[in-house]
Amino acid sequence: MPSVVLCITGASGSLYAQTFLELAISLKINVDCIVSERGQKVLEYELGISFNKFKKHFEEGGVKFHPPQDFFSPLASGSVLNRYNGVVVLPCSVGTLGAVANGISSNLVHRVCDVALKERIPLVMAVREMPLNAIHLENMLKLQKMGAVAFVISPAFYNKPKDIKDLALFVVGRIFDLLGIKTEIYKRWKED
Numbered sequence: 280m281p282s283v284v285l286c287i288t289g290a291s292g293s294l295y296a297q298t299f300l301e302l303a304i305s306l307k308i309n310v311d312c313i314v315s316e317r318g319q320k321v322l323e324y325e326l327g328i329s330f331n332k333f334k335k336h337f338e339e340g341g342v343k344f345h346p347p348q349d350f351f352s353p354l355a356s357g358s359v360l361n362r363y364n365g366v367v368v369l370p371c372s373v374g375t376l377g378a379v380a381n382g383i384s385s386n387l388v389h390r391v392c393d394v395a396l397k398e399r400i401p402l403v404m405a406v407r408e409m410p411l412n413a414i415h416l417e418n419m420l421k422l423q424k425m426g427a428v429a430f431v432i433s434p435a436f437y438n439k440p441k442d443i444k445d446l447a448l449f450v451v452g453r454i455f456d457l458l459g460i461k462t463e464i465y466k467r468w469k470e471d
């Protein structure tokens with residue numbers, strides 16, 4: 280069974296993270312999840328539910344949550360993180376992007392990304408910001424050169440999405456593709 284670490288930060292787009300978790304459960308993918316302190320606040324604002332309720336709901340589906348300040352978490356160690364197929368930061372704020380690109384580990388999200396880079400574990404940084412300044416672009420290039428996937432959240436419209444859930448499924452499906460987990464959850468180009 281594939282295992283993935285999902286990091287949720289304080290960028291807009293909590294729906295993407297919620298969709299990722301729902302799909303991971305239905306696909307029987309093991310997920311360990313870290314939600315940054317600011318990610319918890321944005322999630323509450325955007326989804327209109329408390330973080331505790333969100334956490335409880337997904338814990339019932341088997342997701343394991345780690346507090347963002349827990350540096351004693353097993354995930355902070357390369358020996359444990361090596362068991363995982365990949366680390367995904369979705370949505371990724373430009374603050375977390377900057378911390379990871381510059382080797383700053385002030386919370387467990389940053390530390391897990393740092394470990395993924397040093398251990399060569401697939402890392403997808405799904406950044407959400409617009410427009411991008413030169414610092415953001417340089418940080419993305421830096422991470423891309425270190426082997427991470429610099430993923431800008433950018434849903435397509437050629438597959439005629441019906442609603443925002445379809446847009447989220449496209450983005451999440453592309454991330455599963457990058458992790459080598461093949462799904463049929465979104466309409467690919469010229470696929471009916």
Ligand SMILES: Cc1cc2nc3c(=O)[nH]c(=O)nc-3n(C[C@H](O)[C@H](O)[C@H](O)COP(=O)(O)O)c2cc1C
Nearest residue numbers: 288289290291315317318321372373374375407408
């Ligand atoms: C409602 C809301 C939406 C936000 N959207 C974004 C965003 O799309 N991208 C971003 O980089 N930061 C966004 N921010 C700012 C981040 O939450 C802020 O920079 C925070 O420090 C990020 O911390 P974290 O990366 O540890 O979660 C938003 C903040 C709020 C309150």
